[in-house]
Amino acid sequence: MFETRKAMSVIDHDAHHDREQLLDAEGQQMYSTKYSRAQKKTVLVKRKGKKTFPYVRQMLEDMVERRRSITLSASEPRTARYVNPSSTPTAEEKAVLLAEQAAHSRF
Structure with a gap:
């Protein structure tokens, strides 16, 4: 089961890793904040378009x-x-x- 989940996550990543970053009304790139437990601080992450699941x-x-x-x-x-x-x-x-x-x- 774990191997299947891992394979599916690889397929999903390959299909969606190059999604475009979302832009706001003025054409500026959009970001979200996320708390990184590894860095113990809030970091900015790019907001990307919706997944299409082509596979x-x-x-x-x-x-x-x-x-x-x-x-x-x-x-x-x-x-x-x-x-x-x-x-x-x-x-x-x-x-x-x-x-x-x-x-x-x-x-």
Whole structure:
């Protein structure tokens, strides 16, 4: 679990480390104050634009594809209810599933 969280934080950092700094109405760069426990004082930090999470949609699509490619055995009681009788969805079914996923996604 820790390794997954660490990998996700690296992906998030790589996707968002170069965000633009926010500007106020006069075009001045915006800052916030933050207390640094290491320095034991208040420091200024740049205010950056909102994150866009460009990687999430592709990761979700990849997870769905990997999940569909796994063949579950109907003899296992804990997985029997998840076994799909048709091994591969048709192009129309895939389009419908992806459209439903996009409708429920905030990304």
